Amino acid sequence: MNKAALVSITATILLFLAAGTGFYFLYTHYENLTVQASSTLGRELSLEEQGEIDANPDLKSIIHETQKSVVQIEVTTSDGKNVGSGFLYNEKGDVITNAHVVSGASEVTVKTSDAKQFSGQVIGKGETDDVALVRVPDLAGQEPLAITKERLAETGDEVIALGSPLGLQNTVTTGIISGTDREFTLDPYRYEGVYQISAPITNGNSGGPLIDQHTGEAVAINSAGTDSGAIGFSIPLPNVLDKIENWASEGTEVKSEEPEVEEDTTEEDSSTRGLTGEDFENSASYLIGYFYESLDTRDYLTAYSLLGSRWQSEMGYENFREGYLHTLGVRVTNLTGKLSEDRESVLVTGTVEAEERTDDKKTVTSLYSVNYEVAYENDQLKILHGKAKRLK
CATH class of the missing domain: 3.10.450.100 (NTF2-like; domain 1)
Incomplete structure (x- = not known):
């Protein structure tokens, strides 16, 4: 099982302690x-x-601010448990992620940046497009992540990739758009018109947002990476927003074709x-x-x-x-x-x-x-x- 791990904190300039000696x-x-x-x-x-x-x-x-809208997604399947990422799309509590992250899921749990855990349901999943939507009722009313609805990124744009690579929650990598309109197939998914980015994408990072460094808006969904981890690929949001919005409007749970997984209660207590x-x-x-x-x-x-x-x-x-x-x-x-x-x-x-x-x-x-x-x-x-x- 992938585990959320201690985040390495390197942050700047705090404005604390009121009376003189901190x-x-x-x-x-x-x-x-x-x-x-x-x-x-x-x-x-x-x-x-x-x-x-x-x-x-x-x-x-x-x-x-972006991390507040990014979640870690833990999925239970017949083969065990997997970890991916996602981000809040609307005030209904809908979370965008990759289809391969939730494929075969019998149970979906999301963990927020402040370590809260909630259950979710897959309400939309692409068959050949590697995109999915998870509804988390407990996140309804929360402020969603700002997204780019029409503008496509260009080569050289500076970006931030957020996610949970290898289970390390809310990890951040920076880079640039190093190419556009890339095409390839990773069965059963077909990737067309995707961005090539210099920020690495690894296991657990998939489904997280790619953020424009200057506007703070999500421009794409981090989806795949090379074996070396040096290059990543992200699906532009404008290319899949119609599909996502249809799922959000219908709000019907997608039933898994996988067999039900018996819950493991080992070491569990209140x-x-x-x-x-x-x-x-x-x-x-x-x-x-x-x-x-x-x-x-x-x-x-x-x-x-x-x-x-x-x-x-x-x-x-x-x-x-x-x-x-x-x-x-x-x-x-x-x-x-x-x-x-x-x-x-x-x-x-x-x-x-x-x-x-x-x-x-x-x-x-x-x-x-x-x-x-x-x-x-x-x-x-x-x-x-x-x-x-x-x-x-």
Whole structure:
């Protein structure tokens, strides 16, 4: 079984911790407050710029916002379980993916960027076109991904491929459109007029969106790649939108011709919600990584939404946000999860290097060890509490 794994977080320029000493504030005043991550990809922002995200989003912001509409798709077939990707098409909860991702599916589960899991049904699947539509009722009302409906991409356009290659959820690769109007056959699917891209597509990446780096719109469906992984191929969305819209309008479940698969209940219990211990650990570590990424892009609302209800009742959103305004950058490493003996929660630990601006406008760098408890609350993973210990 493919598993969602810990995302390697390298993000930039967080605007955290309100009172002067950043993580020192966390360390001395809020034992349970979480910390955050960054990378060296961005520039340092002035205090005047430490407000809301700019009207013209940068690449990092585009990636983060896009990930909210990208899902990992796990499919159960008579041969076992497979992992692919997809993205939200409309407010009905319909998810675009590849036909080969859901072929023979007796059960479809989607996992969102904030580690929530929902069941889905295939309501449309191409016979020769490698495109499919999965309806996920629990995603109804969510904001779909912006897509290009008419304009075709051109050679040289800069793009971002998102998906879950090898089960690594919400992995991002960048590249360009290196060719157009490519044609080939991978039985039973015929690919016509597809884009050739320099961003690699591997197992699990199929079905995810190809994003225009400058507009943030989905321009194609990542669908196939070479054995070497150096070249990928993506189906232009304008070529298949009529078919997708017909499926969305009809909304009829496509019954699998595969035999029913008897559910495997090995290692399943109410605490892990059917996950193996390793899956639970990986999902918890992923959630902490996504929390860091949300803070990194100043998406404080999403970060706050990942906290458990008790933590939120003890600290309102405004206090949470104001607690992060003077940290300039953070690098997090070594995130690992360990399942508790009672299998009720996972302890996620890591190391954080924080660059902070003090009250006298000096910049200091500190190192912290951090740990978080992650568990299910109302059937969804939440961060129950966390601690930071200053190392130097």
